[in-house]
Amino acid sequence: MSTIQYTVAELADRFGLTFKGDGARVIDGVGTLAGAGPSQLSFLSNSKYGAQLADCRAGVVVLRQENIDDCPTAALVAADPYVAYAKIAALFERLPAAPVGIHASAVVAASAQVSPTASIGPCCVVEEDAVIEDGAVLGPHCIVGTGCVVGAQSRLVARVTLVTRVTLGKRVLVHPGAVIGSDGFGLAFDRDHWIKLPQLGGVRIGDDCEIGANTTIDRGALDDTVLEEDVRLDNQIQIAHNVYVGAHTAMAGCAAVAGSAKIGRYCMIGGNAGVLGHLELADRVTITAKSLVTHSIREPGEYSSGVPLQDNRQWRRNAARFKHLDEYVRRLSALEKDSNNE
Amino acid sequence: MSTIQYTVAELADRFGLTFKGDGARVIDGVGTLAGAGPSQLSFLSNSKYGAQLADCRAGVVVLRQENIDDCPTAALVAADPYVAYAKIAALFERLPAAPVGIHASAVVAASAQVSPTASIGPCCVVEEDAVIEDGAVLGPHCIVGTGCVVGAQSRLVARVTLVTRVTLGKRVLVHPGAVIGSDGFGLAFDRDHWIKLPQLGGVRIGDDCEIGANTTIDRGALDDTVLEEDVRLDNQIQIAHNVYVGAHTAMAGCAAVAGSAKIGRYCMIGGNAGVLGHLELADRVTITAKSLVTHSIREPGEYSSGVPLQDNRQWRRNAARFKHLDEYVRRLSALEKDSNNE
Amino acid sequence: MSTIQYTVAELADRFGLTFKGDGARVIDGVGTLAGAGPSQLSFLSNSKYGAQLADCRAGVVVLRQENIDDCPTAALVAADPYVAYAKIAALFERLPAAPVGIHASAVVAASAQVSPTASIGPCCVVEEDAVIEDGAVLGPHCIVGTGCVVGAQSRLVARVTLVTRVTLGKRVLVHPGAVIGSDGFGLAFDRDHWIKLPQLGGVRIGDDCEIGANTTIDRGALDDTVLEEDVRLDNQIQIAHNVYVGAHTAMAGCAAVAGSAKIGRYCMIGGNAGVLGHLELADRVTITAKSLVTHSIREPGEYSSGVPLQDNRQWRRNAARFKHLDEYVRRLSALEKDSNNE
Known part of the structure; x- marks a missing residue:
């Protein structure tokens, strides 16, 4: 594997940062403040960890102007070091190769439309009338059901299932085990037994969304389940039928949203938090971990339930x-x- | 795709309903009260939404006798409009085709018995001594382990795993990512480390059960884990070894039941609710969302734990x-x- | 299938136990105290169930010295009957056959190293530079991503996904649907949208760990996510990036640990309990079911949160x-x- 290398000066130039110290220093990777070596870049975002600068052996550290005098190494100065670090670190990520074309073991329906620049991995199944757009990558064992659309540059890492009537926007990233477009849980009680309501809607996922491992998103009963753009879902999240999630909302692992709830934009839903069905959350609502939302929330702010841990x-x-x-x-x-x- | 069409009068006749208005009106689909167009059927079940009738453009609305005078369109009168709607809507569902026979990419053991009327999808694996009965459908990527039985007309939507000693009754519906028959979590602590207890039982799932996406049901340690008929499990539910669930019980997403608990019939377990091991719940017990059941419940009724959400x-x-x-x-x-x- | 058989005397000898009664009695299986028949072995571990001895029809019962006089059948005396039973029962477990070699439908990269004594099941995908050590078993539909290592005698039951940079020790057991090495949930907020932090670390799983069905373990952002040896995870557990779990810790179903938390050795985390990010738990900490750990715990002991269930x-x-x-x-x-x- 060839090495990915940038000098400190090149990084400063590329991301519009200023630097202090040796601009010719060659960086070939990233690391923690405590662990990075002389050819690696690290960052200091939370001043709580500032004391670690003293012993830092990194080649260069991304930090705020206010920390520059404490830094014994070369420094890249950023208004938001965490954001700058995120952008720089992406240069050093090695994604597994995704060869263009359809793997011999994949099963692709005749009516499916697969872009010639897409990559369809081993054992994938692409069903009737599915559409795989330019540059999309399906890792091994993905299933794209009848009529589903995978938008341009989207990536299904591996073993993702899109059941039916699912449309992914562009640059959507879906992690293994996610199931999108499964039947919503719709039942009518008929005297002494349950009758299933057919789930006739679909799922629409906006551009730049990320869906975590083993997360499930059911399709709508009549209308669609919707995630607007840049929604970020961690692992093992459950999104029920006809939920609507506003743009830029993020949910931590094991959160769950019941049917027809409407979540605003820029919300933050904590780990294992829950939202009951048919509720509405305003924009910029934060729910702390393991809280249960039992009524609609009209005002931005932070909300909690639960009691503290004790002996x-x-x-x-x-x-x-x-x-x-x-x-x-x-x-x-x-x-x-x-x-x-x- | 040919259109599915029924007149209002045909629907009334088929489901034993009376109708008001234009019985010759042709219906080719269903929709919400607010969204349905002139060739679609909608329903009014909750009188809270009665005001929407005024602007309704549906071809026909299923409703209660008491709402008929407020309905500007044709109407189908039902004692329980939601149940009637469920039955009618099923007519308009298009399930992906499931061709009879074994897909060329499937791997079926020589000793497995597959009915000639069953459908085995792409990349399925059917192991030794498994039985796939008449009309059963295995969507893509299903695994039916050694000795498992998939009952007649059952449907594994896609990527379902039955590990071993699992028996599904008739008309069981299992959604993607579900794992049934995995090892129960049985450990003995031997001075300074864990020893695993072999999980020698199986899982028995009754007729007409539904198992949600990414739900897990472990097999028993000695006796079987059991779901009686018509049990309805939403997504991401965890059923531990030797749990026994009575008929017609429904559980919402992310509920979990610990080992050897016994749940009655007609129970309703709310989303992310939990039941501790070895407890018993009587018939017709309702547990609200995110509650934890820490003692057996002998009386029908509704039970809760938790504290309210606040700023x-x-x-x-x-x-x-x-x-x-x-x-x-x-x-x-x-x-x-x-x-x-x- | 040939029968597995041992006499009572053989079992006593093999496991260093003493016996009372008919040592020549042939045992061919195990069962519950209530259900075991004359050729089966059962056990009495919890004296609460001692009354069941009176009606026991088992061929032999593993029990404590103090219960021997109440036992109407042959007995094997053990200091810890549950541990002794676990060891004996393992003799009677029949694991599905795992033929050595690579199934014709598997897709194995040229640079992958697969031991000639390993078993690679149907539809498995083994990517570049992956290593499958001696005696390892990959059941159907497993994916072993680029550079991952499956240690000797480890067993991926079926449909397990190791994404990338995952190393499993020896004798690790992973159940279906588990995803190990998925991207950690790392995001930086850049004015009005999210930027993803590349997840450049890996996952290291120690010897003798067990990972439950549909459990997810994310890889680290920079350093690795780590499970030391003999960690036991039940189903649907979420382990976030850079979590560190000490040896012999066990977690029950649906537990979740947020990023960079450090859990001690011999901890017990109850079902659906949660641990917030960056916290530390000392060794031998027990968290009861559904509790949320919101601060670090320095002392061994049992900790809880929540309120009781009521009408x-x-x-x-x-x-x-x-x-x-x-x-x-x-x-x-x-x-x-x-x-x-x-």
Whole structure:
């Protein structure tokens, strides 16, 4: 494998940064502040870790102007070092090769349209009327169901399933095990048993979205389930039928959104948080980890539920009291009344 | 694709409903009250949405007798419009074709028994002594392990794995990514390390069950894990070894049931709710979303745990107090005693 | 299938146990205390179930010395009957055959190194520079990405995906649907949209680990995500990038650990419990089911959060009060002050 190399001065030039120190220093990779060696670039974003600069052996560190005097190595100065680092580090990522064309073991329906610049990996199945646009990459074992569209430059890493009526925009990244377009959970109770409601809608995923490993997104019952552009979903997230997620919203692992909920733009949903069905969340709402949203939220801000972790014995005593909290409050009110009457 | 079409009168006749208005109106699909056009059928089940009738442009609406005078279009009258709609909508669902026979890319063991009316899709693997009954459909990438049985008319949508000793009844529907019959999580602690307990049981799934995308159902340690008939599991549910789920019980996404728990019939388990191991739930128990069941439940009814969502700053104050709740109650009791002694 | 058979005396000898009763009794399987027949072995580990001994029809029961007089059948005496049972039961497990060699439908890169004693199942994909060591078994539909290593005697049951830079130790067992080495969820917010941080690290899994069905383990951003030896993960667990899990720690189904958290050795993480990012847990910490760890834990012990399950009407009253808990405590303090001033 050939080495990817840039000088510090080249990096400064490419990303519009200023540098201090040896601009000719050759960088061939990235590393942590503690671990990076003389040919690697690191970054200091959180000043909490500033003390680590003293011992840093990196070739160059991306940091804020305010930290430059503490830096014993070459430095690249950025207004937001984390963003600058993200852009630089991308230069050093080696993605597995994705050869253009259709692997011999793939099964592609005659009516499917596969761009000649797309890559269809081993054991992929592309069904009737599916469309794979320019530069799209299907890693091994992907299934693109009837009528699904994979937009240009999108990448299904491996073993992704698009069931049916799923449209991915451009540059969408989907991780292994994700299932998009599965039946929504729609049931009607008919006297003594369940009847299934056919799920006739689809899923529309906007440009630049990312869908985590083993995440599931059901298709709509009638209308579509929708993710606007740049929505970022971590692993094992569940998006039910007819959910609508606004642009730039991010959800951490194991979050779940029930049917027909509408999430605003620039929201942040914490790990294993849940949103009940048919609720609406305004733009720029943050839900902390493991919270359950049980009513619509009209104002931006941060919202939480849950109780704090404690030693189990202490917790047991408090939790037992919770079962009678209403009674205690009534007793408190009675005491207050007595007290006022005295 | 040929169009599926029924007149309003044909639908009334087929499903035993009465109709009002133009019985000759041709219907070729379904839609929401707000979105359905003149050749589509819609429904009004929840009277909360009754005001939408005024602007409805649907060809016909399924509704209750009490709403018929507000309906500007043709109407089909049903005692339960949602159930009637479910049955009618099924007429308009187009399932991807499932050609009878074994796809050339599938790998089927010599000892497996595959009905000549079954469909085995691309890249499926059917192992030794597996049985695929009449009319069963295995979509692409399904794995049916040694000795597993897929009952008549059952459908594994795509990429479903039945590990071993799994028996599916008739008309079972399993969505992509589901894993059934994986090893239960059985460990014995031997002084300083874990020893695995072999998981020698199987899984039995009754007729008409539905298993959601990326749901996991472990096989039993000795006896079987069991789902009776018409159990409905949403996506990303975890059913541990030796769980027993009664008929007609439904679980919403991300629910989890720990080992050897026994859930009654007609239960409703909310999204991301949990049931601890070895507990029993009576019939007709409802658990609300994200609740944790920590003791057996002998009476039908609705049960909950958790605390409400609040603005994060308010919540922090309350949550901090929770850590000392027992102390506060003791102080309250002391005050009451003082008050009584005065 | 030939029968696996041992006499009671042979089992005693093999596992260093003493026996009482008929040592020549032939055992060909295992069963529950209630269900085992005359040729089967059962065990009594929890004295709570001692009453079941009276009606036991098993060929032999593994039990503690203290229970031997209550046992109507032959007995094997063990200091820890559960551990002894686990070892004995393993003799009777029949794993599906895993033929040595590469299945004709598998796709193996030219640069991959596959041991001649390994088994590569149907439709497996082994990418460039991957290494499959001696005796390793890849069941159907496994994907071993570029540069990944599957250690000797490890077993990927079926449909396991190792994305890239993943190293499994020896005797690692991975269940279907698991995804190891997927991109960590690393994003930088650049004014109005997200930028992805390349995930340049890998995943290292120690010897004798077990990874449950549909569990996801992300690779590190820079350094590796690490599981030391004998870590046991149940189904649907989420391990984020750069998490470090100490040896012999076990996690129950649906647990989740956020990025860069460090979990000690011999910890027990309950079902659907969560650990926030960058926290540290000492050795021998137990977290009960559905608890959320929001601060580092320095001392061994058991920790919990949450409130108890109640009838929904009672719960609603208490939960409503929780929203004002801080106010109530202030009112309580005011009353105490009044009372002291009287």
